[in-house]
Amino acid sequence: MKAALEHYHARMRRVLDHIDRHLDADLDLEVLSGVAAFSKFHFHRQFTATFGLSVHRYVQLARMKRASYLLAYADAQSVTNIAMDAGYDAPDAFARAFRQRFGQSPSSFRNSPEWEPWLAAFGPLDNARSKLMKTFTTDDVTIRDVAPTKVAIMEHRGDPATLGATIRRFIAWRRAAGLHPKTSPTFNVWRSERRPSSPAAYSTDLCVGTDRPIEANGEEIKIGEIPGGRCAVLRVVGYTDNLEPAALYLYRDWLPASGEEARDFPIYCQRLSFFPEVPEHETVADVFLPLK
Known part of the structure; x- marks a missing residue:
């Protein structure tokens, strides 16, 4: 059956x-x-x-x-x-x-x-x-040694319903800065839950990897770094709008069973392909859980 x-x-x-x-x-x-x-x-x-x-x-x-x-x-x-x-x-x-x-x-x-x-x-x-979302297993998780990446950051703080407006500004800014996704990697660093008890507590960073000097062009752009080190990595293929199930699997299921301990940096993702440049079921994102 x-x-x-x-x-x-x-x-x-x-x-x-x-x-x-x-x-x-x-x-x-x-x-x-x-x-x-x-x-x-x-x-x-x-x-x-x-x-x-x-x-x-x-x-x-x-x-x-x-x-x-x-x-x-x-x-x-x-x-x-x-x-x-x-x-x-x-x-x-x-x-x-x-x-x-x-x-x-x-x-x-x-x-x-x-x-x-x-x-x-x-x-x-x-x-x-x-309804037919893929269920993850331990075979889907790999452990990688990740190099540190310097990033330019646009912060989103507040109601997740307004995240789309921040994404629009982020895309417009990186276009003006000449930081194309094919040459400058795209990261999201999740500093809160996807649905915190108060929408005002929602917090995420939109990041683009670059070593170049950055011109803010009127936007509030910060310079930071995604630290290097060991990470548990879970690749998600298809419908990557909502990566919460992947993050929950790493935190709730994989981490307790692995014997590993999480490092002091938030879980984050790297977006490797984007809708509508590719069909939604072909979008790809890697979810990283930093480990000690």
């Missing part, structure tokens, strides 16, 4: 991966049921029962998430092109759907995103993807 269930879930994960990889293509029931190798007469109910969303709504949300990322973080893309990529025949239809979901027009969101409605809109998508 367990093997059969794992096989069933693998077929469903194959569908999600296909959707992510082919957001510009025809994703009707016949195509997706074929990817899963399920009968098209039952696939819709099977998908809804597994993920809590219909196939149609899941595809809509996945396309709309990519569109919202492009609006917020990719100024070079026109609203018309983003609308077409999201599966809409005309910008007006895209604008109506976007406003209905987020309470803003695409142009307004591009200029000044309101992140709380955005987070709420994608809650069902995140919940659906968590």
Whole structure:
């Protein structure tokens, strides 16, 4: 029974991966049921029962998430092109759907995103993807000797719902500084829990590795270092928006059983690939737990 269930879930994960990889293509029931190798007469109910969303709504949300990322973080893309990529025949239809979901027009969101409605809109998508989330084992954890890395830091302090605004500023600043992710590594240092008891207590650092002199260009940029030393490292592939399960596994499960002791530096991650540059299921991040 367990093997059969794992096989069933693998077929469903194959569908999600296909959707992510082919957001510009025809994703009707016949195509997706074929990817899963399920009968098209039952696939819709099977998908809804597994993920809590219909196939149609899941595809809509996945396309709309990519569109919202492009609006917020990719100024070079026109609203018309983003609308077409999201599966809409005309910008007006895209604008109506976007406003209905987020309470803003695409142009307004591009200029000044309101992140709380955005987070709420994608809650069902995140919940659906968590249904078949990979479970970690000790075989997934390696211990590395990590070299120290000098970093430029933009701090985010306060409500995590406003983190998107800090990320926008961070991306704009690093572009102006010529610190491209392909040549200058990207780190997040988590100085609080993902959901602290008070939103005001949320604290994380957005970091870019660089040895160059830094020009702040009007931003509050600090210079620091991610220290070298031994680290337990857990690689996460796919849907790296929420790395809390990986961090919890390292703290709660791996560390007590390993006999190791945590060092006095926060858990952090290095982001190795980014959505929407790659499909969401192909994003990669390494989570580091510093050890003594």
